[in-house]
Amino acid sequence: AQSVTQPDIHITVSEGASLELRCNYSYGATPYLFWYVQSPGQGLQLLLKYFSGDTLVQGIKGFEAEFKRSQSSFNLRKPSVHWSDAAEYFCAVGAGKLTFGTGTRLTIIP
Amino acid sequence: EAGVAQSPRYKIIEKRQSVAFWCNPISGHATLYWYQQILGQGPKLLIQFQNNGVVDDSQLPKDRFSAERLKGVDSTLKIQPAKLEDSAVYLCASSFGSSRAGELFFGEGSRLTVL
Numbered sequence: 001a002q003s004v005t006q007p008d009i010h011i012t013v014s015e016g017a018s019l020e021l022r023c024n025y026s027y028g029a030t031p032y033l034f035w036y037v038q039s040p041g042q043g044l045q046l047l048l049k050y051f052s053g054d055t056l057v058q059g060i061k062g063f064e065a066e067f068k069r070s071q072s073s074f075n076l077r078k079p080s081v082h083w084s085d086a087a088e089y090f091c092a093v094g095a096g097k098l099t100f101g102t103g104t105r106l107t108i109i110p
Numbered sequence: 111e112a113g114v115a116q117s118p119r120y121k122i123i124e125k126r127q128s129v130a131f132w133c134n135p136i137s138g139h140a141t142l143y144w145y146q147q148i149l150g151q152g153p154k155l156l157i158q159f160q161n162n163g164v165v166d167d168s169q170l171p172k173d174r175f176s177a178e179r180l181k182g183v184d185s186t187l188k189i190q191p192a193k194l195e196d197s198a199v200y201l202c203a204s205s206f207g208s209s210r211a212g213e214l215f216f217g218e219g220s221r222l223t224v225l
Contacts, residue, residue, distance in 0.1 A: 004152075008157070042218055042219075043114070043218045044153070046214070083134050092152075096215065097155055097158060098153075099155075100153050102152045
């Protein structure tokens, strides 16, 4: 069975600081991996995806993620966060049928 | 390009009442999903349609939940009778299909409160 673990429930980062959100997955084959962002009262928006090839993937809003098969991880990074990045971030695995993690809530302080 | 449309955005009902949610996917998207998102949790797939056929409804509580996708376009999710634990946001999503599997486009959701 496929599963996703996001170990950090809540992260607080200063504006302008770097960010890394952790994601570990369990999947029987080569995984399709995704990061979605959810702003308050909104649906989920796709930030980036990994299907195959280059293990460092670039997404929208300056985000990137690195697939590490040996660690079963797909961590999300951003070099410098903006106040507008405050949201809930979900990692997901699967092909068609997605399994989501429980999410990491990101708070940005001035 | 118009996004995934859902209605109503908010609904408050008492337990044992019924409720229905509507979803219109992005034009041309063959696959439609209904997810349930309970507060503090990630979305959980309830049902997946490919055109107007059900692909996966293994996590749909069929004694109270039902869904249909007539003509392979818009879809309705119904709960009857509702329980307190059904309080959640119901997210509809759509995708092109297997060629871009997993790249889902979500609506803003329908928030249900059961009292």
